[in-house]
Amino acid sequence: MARLANVAGGDVDTFPKILLRNARDLGERTAMREKDYGIWQSWTWAGVLEETRAFSLGLRQLGLTAGDKVAIVGANRPHLYWSMVAAQALGAIPVPVYADSVAEEMSYVLSHAEVRFAIVEDQEQVDKLLSMEDLTSLKHIVYDEPRGLRDYDHTHLSHFPAVQDMGRAVLAKDAGAAAAWENGFAAQKGSDIAVMLYTSGTTGRPKGVMLSFDNLVISARNGNEFDRLDETEEVLAYLPMAWIGDHVFSLAQAYTAGYCVNCPESLETVDLDRLEIAPTYFFAPPRVFESMLTRILVRMEDASRLKKKMFDFFMDVARRSGEKILNGENVPFTDRLLYSLGEIMVYGPLKNRIGFTRLKVGYTAGEAIGPEIFRFYRSLGLNLKQLYGQTEASVYITLQPDGEIYGDTVGKPAPQVELKIADNGEVLYRSPGVFVAYYKNEEATRATKTEDGWVLTGDAGFIADNGHLKIIDRAKDVGKLNDGALFAPKYIENKLKFFPNIKEAVAFGNGQDFATVFINIDLTSVGSWAERNNVNYASYQELAANPDVYAMIQDHVDQVNRDLAGEPMMAGSQIRRFLILHKELDADDGELTRTQKVRRSFIADRYAPLIEALYDGSTSRHVRTEVTFEDGRTGIIEGTVEIRDLTPHAPRHQLQEAAE
Amino acid sequence: MNAVTAAKVVPAQPVAAPEPEREVLLKVDNVSLSFGGVKAITNISFDIRKGEIRAIIGPNGAGKTSMLNVINGFYHPQQGTITWRGEVRRKMRPYEAASQGIARTFQNVALFKGMTTLDNIMSGRTLKMHRNFFWQVLHYGPARDEEIAHRRKVEDIIDFLEIQAIRKTPVGKLPYGLQKRVELGRALAMEPELLLLDEPMAGMNLEEKEDMSRFIIDVNQEFGTTIALIEHDMGVVMDLSDRVVVLDYGKKIADGAPAEVQASQEVIDAYLGVSH
Numbered sequence: 001m002a003r004l005a006n007v008a009g010g011d012v013d014t015f016p017k018i019l020l021r022n023a024r025d026l027g028e029r030t031a032m033r034e035k036d037y038g039i040w041q042s043w044t045w046a047g048v049l050e051e052t053r054a055f056s057l058g059l060r061q062l063g064l065t066a067g068d069k070v071a072i073v074g075a076n077r078p079h080l081y082w083s084m085v086a087a088q089a090l091g092a093i094p095v096p097v098y099a100d101s102v103a104e105e106m107s108y109v110l111s112h113a114e115v116r117f118a119i120v121e122d123q124e125q126v127d128k129l130l131s132m133e134d135l136t137s138l139k140h141i142v143y144d145e146p147r148g149l150r151d152y153d154h155t156h157l158s159h160f161p162a163v164q165d166m167g168r169a170v171l172a173k174d175a176g177a178a179a180a181w182e183n184g185f186a187a188q189k190g191s192d193i194a195v196m197l198y199t200s201g202t203t204g205r206p207k208g209v210m211l212s213f214d215n216l217v218i219s220a221r222n223g224n225e226f227d228r229l230d231e232t233e234e235v236l237a238y239l240p241m242a243w244i245g246d247h248v249f250s251l252a253q254a255y256t257a258g259y260c261v262n263c264p265e266s267l268e269t270v271d272l273d274r275l276e277i278a279p280t281y282f283f284a285p286p287r288v289f290e291s292m293l294t295r296i297l298v299r300m301e302d303a304s305r306l307k308k309k310m311f312d313f314f315m316d317v318a319r320r321s322g323e324k325i326l327n328g329e330n331v332p333f334t335d336r337l338l339y340s341l342g343e344i345m346v347y348g349p350l351k352n353r354i355g356f357t358r359l360k361v362g363y364t365a366g367e368a369i370g371p372e373i374f375r376f377y378r379s380l381g382l383n384l385k386q387l388y389g390q391t392e393a394s395v396y397i398t399l400q401p402d403g404e405i406y407g408d409t410v411g412k413p414a415p416q417v418e419l420k421i422a423d424n425g426e427v428l429y430r431s432p433g434v435f436v437a438y439y440k441n442e443e444a445t446r447a448t449k450t451e452d453g454w455v456l457t458g459d460a461g462f463i464a465d466n467g468h469l470k471i472i473d474r475a476k477d478v479g480k481l482n483d484g485a486l487f488a489p490k491y492i493e494n495k496l497k498f499f500p501n502i503k504e505a506v507a508f509g510n511g512q513d514f515a516t517v518f519i520n521i522d523l524t525s526v527g528s529w530a531e532r533n534n535v536n537y538a539s540y541q542e543l544a545a546n547p548d549v550y551a552m553i554q555d556h557v558d559q560v561n562r563d564l565a566g567e568p569m570m571a572g573s574q575i576r577r578f579l580i581l582h583k584e585l586d587a588d589d590g591e592l593t594r595t596q597k598v599r600r601s602f603i604a605d606r607y608a609p610l611i612e613a614l615y616d617g618s619t620s621r622h623v624r625t626e627v628t629f630e631d632g633r634t635g636i637i638e639g640t641v642e643i644r645d646l647t648p649h650a651p652r653h654q655l656q657e658a659a660e
Numbered sequence: 661m662n663a664v665t666a667a668k669v670v671p672a673q674p675v676a677a678p679e680p681e682r683e684v685l686l687k688v689d690n691v692s693l694s695f696g697g698v699k700a701i702t703n704i705s706f707d708i709r710k711g712e713i714r715a716i717i718g719p720n721g722a723g724k725t726s727m728l729n730v731i732n733g734f735y736h737p738q739q740g741t742i743t744w745r746g747e748v749r750r751k752m753r754p755y756e757a758a759s760q761g762i763a764r765t766f767q768n769v770a771l772f773k774g775m776t777t778l779d780n781i782m783s784g785r786t787l788k789m790h791r792n793f794f795w796q797v798l799h800y801g802p803a804r805d806e807e808i809a810h811r812r813k814v815e816d817i818i819d820f821l822e823i824q825a826i827r828k829t830p831v832g833k834l835p836y837g838l839q840k841r842v843e844l845g846r847a848l849a850m851e852p853e854l855l856l857l858d859e860p861m862a863g864m865n866l867e868e869k870e871d872m873s874r875f876i877i878d879v880n881q882e883f884g885t886t887i888a889l890i891e892h893d894m895g896v897v898m899d900l901s902d903r904v905v906v907l908d909y910g911k912k913i914a915d916g917a918p919a920e921v922q923a924s925q926e927v928i929d930a931y932l933g934v935s936h
Binding site for chain 1: 778811812815816818819820822824825827878881882
């Protein structure tokens with residue numbers, strides 16, 4: 001712990017300076033690993049310093065100077081991480097970009113950033129950059145993987161080790177070169193721009209978020225302190241380098257805490273590599289945890305009867321008391337005993353299988369995670385938590401503190417973060433991590449960041465009684481019912497979609513008297529129910545109209561209403577009427593985006609008669625809908641859709657219950 | 661146009677006509693092969709030059725696979741000679757051909773199904789292992805050092821073929837496309853001078869074919885390996901190969917650059933069929 005204080009403090013306020021300090025204080029500790037040729041190759045902090053210095057000096061030989069932008073394109077590789085600090089040491093600004101983005105989009109970002117240098121992973125990226133005719137600012141490309149590039153003209157193209165050799169030649173010739181290099185960045189300040197990250201931006205062109213060293217270093221130190229992370233942590237760097245999360249977890253926090261970053265062999269081997277590394281600090285979007293759980297459950301289905309019984313029994317125990325034990329609450333002695341036995345028999349081996357044996361803290365963010373999934377991992381004794389963050393905030397806005405985990409909130413403000421809610425429900429924050437500005441976009445900066453440093457998140461939410469922030473929807477989607485009650489469609493839809501039987505839901509209610517929903521049943525899940533209960537059906541439409549299915553969905557909707565009733569802000573927007581759509585929403589019909597997000601206004605237009613029926617009191621409506629098949633032909637689906645009513649529950653004001 | 665693109669030179673793609681100075685690696689002269697009364701190959705002559713990708717095509721039963729079998733010493737022609745690296749070859753067994761730098765893959769995958777990808781590719785190194793059985797069983801000293809060196813080479817190939825994720829998977833469990841890739845890996849493990857590929861893309865979908873084409877080009881360019889391949893997908897053949905030889909009913913009916921061969925009336929007739 002004494003060492004941690006040392007590592008966290010001082011006037012070392014930029015990454016090149018922190019690298020010097022780590023090489024001095026933690027020199028022999030492993031800083032980075034990469035699995036290559038089937039073996040984990042590793043570098044100590046001293047080694048990373050040597051490699052970075054050589055590359056940095058090589059870049060200088062190639063003509064990189066202060067203020068230049070350097071594109072970083074590729075998967076998580078040590079060379080690319082070193083490139084960022086190597087560029088920073090010369091006063092240049094790294095611009096990591098998404099390696100899988102199409103040439104046109106990448107071209108826009110790189111031209112906008114006016115990059116002069118690019119450090120890329122392989123031939124694919126080199127070809128992509130070479131194809132960008134209008135990228136006039138680019139002077140030189142450095143690549144990491146030489147395969148296929150041998151016959152290219154190398155006038156403006158270099159192999160990574162070749163650049164390092166140039167740097168090493170400088171060091172060999174001039175004994176003072178290392179010191180001169182260090183002096184070069186000694187004068188850099190925390191307020192200098194450290195990195196530019198382009199936000200993917202759901203609307204309009206991507207924006208270049210400029211973050212200073214202070215933004216990143218202070219946020220990272222706060223994050224380390226919050227979860228007591230020190231130089232003994234192991235993380236797996238597998239998420240895109242252009243994403244703020246990876247930048248903070250795999251670079252900022254790794255440098256400030258001095259922990260080890262592990263780069264997987266390839267994207268396909270991440271699961272295996274995680275098992276071998278057993279990270280102590282791990283981040284993943286909800287879908288990763290979801291697919292992991294599905295794989296576990298599928299495998300258990302194939303296990304022998306004894307093993308399956310054992311798994312079911314101990315998972316029951318875990319569900320009952322695992323989370324309570326993790327939160328340090330009181331649990332009956334017998335359960336505690338059974339839980340310890342389960343740890344030996346089931347939980348331990350299971351955690352080992354998924355590489356979580358040493359996990360100290362795990363985070364998930366980005367989207368809402370299903371409460372069942374979240375609870376599954378927590379009941380195994382894994383400290384999985386949620387956070388809420390943004391590129392503009394250097395990740396951290398709110399975090400769930402240990403022992404204060406509520407499935408439906410994103411936690412309390414992170415250290416040094418101030419939070420407030422605007423009149424329209426939009427969440428605003430102010431923190432040391434708040435970005436400097438958008439690059440070459442005054443207008444957007446002014447629209448997002450106020451004079452006194454508050455940033456508008458674009459998300460609507462409220463602070464619950466226990467001080468935790470609850471995000472309900474995008475601010476622009478939040479509306480009001482006629483009686484003034486808040487109506488947050490996505491919040492309601494997400495609650496519904498957590499039921500496996502419900503695939504998609506579309507809520508309506510803005511400017512109406514009450515809230516209503518369209519529902520799509522999940523054909524896999526409901527289909528398997530039908531098979532088990534001998535219900536015959538020939539099509540989605542027939543199954544969707546089945547009275548038993550309706551009854552089942554009605555139960556789910558009622559359950560959601562009961563949840564909503566427990567939340568003071570939401571109790572007014574309980575669902576009064578619903579229907580199950582006669583066809584599946586489909587991207588081919590324009591009802592979903594290609595990324596499977598609901599296009600609410602399009603659906604409202606297309607199914608206007610159904611919405612009318614939801615609000616005029618009728619109990620059924622006959623509809624004809626044109627559909628587009630996969631081969632481009634069109635056809636008509638028609639049928640009668642039943643509408644059901646629900647009685648709302650009386651509001652309750654207990655947050656605890658809502659979380660259950 | 662930016663500074664980099666201005667200076668860019670398009671990497672050498674397979675050229676239409678090979679430079680004449682390329683040395684001949686393997687020469688087949690008037691070779692005939694028959695099984696009893698069945699004439700599989702009649703009086704065929706062609707050559708394979710160093711560093712090229714040479715395709716052998718033809719309708720079913722044209723004698724393509726027999727030709728490969730003759731080249732790697734599995735069949736012995738009744739007539740004609742085969743010149744390998746300037747020397748007329750005597751009758752040899754397949755493993756002798758292998759030790760002289762000829763490796764091949766098979767039309768139907770011939771891997772050890774129960775063994776892992778790693779072990780399968782490692783088996784391609786057998787001929788390069790010099791320690792005797794005794795040392796290898798002990799797995800000590802020089803034998804272990806040797807194995808480590810071979811493993812390193814195998815890992816290079818695994819990296820090259822991008823099959824790290826299946827390193828420890830028994831190949832029997834792998835989809836067909838990947839098995840083909842493992843088989844290519846095993847052939848590469850021999851560090852061959854001439855690589856014979858018997859229908860490397862049979863039964864693959866478009867994406868797998870594209871991947872495999874990429875690997876074949878990369879093997880040719882990165883390692884300088886000469887490749888002779890049999891393939892039915894004409895698009896692939898025309899894109900990949902430097903020169904094509906066409907067989908029909910055991911006879912050679914055309915030989916030349918892909919475009920030339922494509923235009924030949926005899927080839928068109930052989931594929932589409934004509935009334936005799």
